[in-house]
Amino acid sequence: MGDLVLTKQALDRIDSVLANMLKRSGAHTVLLIDKAGQIISFEGSMDQEKVSSLAALTAANYGATTAIARLFGEEEFTLLFHKGKQENLHFSNVGEEYLMITVFNNNTHLGLVRLEVQKGLAEIETMFAQNLREWFNA
Amino acid sequence: MAIISFRSDEIHCKIVYYGPGRGGKTTNLISIHKALGHQARGELLSIDTAGDRTLFFDFLPMDLGSIGKFKIKISLYTVPGQVRYNDTRKLVLKGVDGIVFVADSLEARRNNNIESLQNLNDNLTEQGKGLNSVPLVFQYNKRDLDGSKVAIMPIEEMERTLNTQGRHPSFPGSALKGDGVRETFKKICMMTVVDVSARLLKEKGISLTGK
Numbered sequence: 253m254g255d256l257v258l259t260k261q262a263l264d265r266i267d268s269v270l271a272n273m274l275k276r277s278g279a280h281t282v283l284l285i286d287k288a289g290q291i292i293s294f295e296g297s298m299d300q301e302k303v304s305s306l307a308a309l310t311a312a313n314y315g316a317t318t319a320i321a322r323l324f325g326e327e328e329f330t331l332l333f334h335k336g337k338q339e340n341l342h343f344s345n346v347g348e349e350y351l352m353i354t355v356f357n358n359n360t361h362l363g364l365v366r367l368e369v370q371k372g373l374a375e376i377e378t379m380f381a382q383n384l385r386e387w388f389n390a
Numbered sequence: 391m392a393i394i395s396f397r398s399d400e401i402h403c404k405i406v407y408y409g410p411g412r413g414g415k416t417t418n419l420i421s422i423h424k425a426l427g428h429q430a431r432g433e434l435l436s437i438d439t440a441g442d443r444t445l446f447f448d449f450l451p452m453d454l455g456s457i458g459k460f461k462i463k464i465s466l467y468t469v470p471g472q473v474r475y476n477d478t479r480k481l482v483l484k485g486v487d488g489i490v491f492v493a494d495s496l497e498a499r500r501n502n503n504i505e506s507l508q509n510l511n512d513n514l515t516e517q518g519k520g521l522n523s524v525p526l527v528f529q530y531n532k533r534d535l536d537g538s539k540v541a542i543m544p545i546e547e548m549e550r551t552l553n554t555q556g557r558h559p560s561f562p563g564s565a566l567k568g569d570g571v572r573e574t575f576k577k578i579c580m581m582t583v584v585d586v587s588a589r590l591l592k593e594k595g596i597s598l599t600g601k
Binding site: 258264290292319 | 391392393394395396397402404431432433435446447449451465467477478481482484485486586589590593594596
């Protein structure tokens, strides 16, 4: 795993995908992090301090869940969902190294969030692939 | 694995405090949080068991000021030291940019230190890294017990058994009293940032200071 260099253009593009996803899904916060727990980008209403902790904890949580999956002969669980009374979290894999976490409350519902996350993921995955190639060529 | 953002001009690095159980890793973080609380970006997050042992990890995000136009942001983690938590240690070690090995100066813990260092080496090897390829600083903790009834190892002996080739900087410390904590932290931060910037220059031709 090498260092990740993010250009302004790449980040702006990721942000616009995340912002669109938020609007369409009705979720209130979305984070893109790497599996080491570092934030790549986030959009939404959560405060920065909490977002850092959320990234560290969710990356570890995802790693722990992957270890559980392996106990059952699965490579990993590609989708995770935590339900609370008010707040819910939805996790999904982005490529090999990244995770997307969507935080939403009862103003929207899981089905819509999943659908929109899926669309956003597809866009981001194509983008990452392009960027990686650009970085290697540079 | 550092993240370098050219939009906000930030570099995010991950530093992990490693070492045998009950060696003072969490105490180091608590001490840093106390001394440099104004530079912290958030609260010290600790997931511990009913006792005082770390179950998963501790986490402390810090701002370190700037180099050139880049703001340096560091995430500090500790691992659980107990032998049986190796899966968790591997998880926390993922994408590490710098390591502090907190060794226990107690004579009785000599083998625990060696086993933990070996375990660190094994876990780094799995990531395609090694003790000599990641910035590493040793801290010989619990020096405040020197002169008490408890037998503690002389620094020279700890150097011989752990820092065998003398390649890595080392500091005596007492995490409980705060001695050596800041020195260790400053050193690992400096080494980590230098390492990340050297890699950036070599692999991507980017210089932090813009020269």
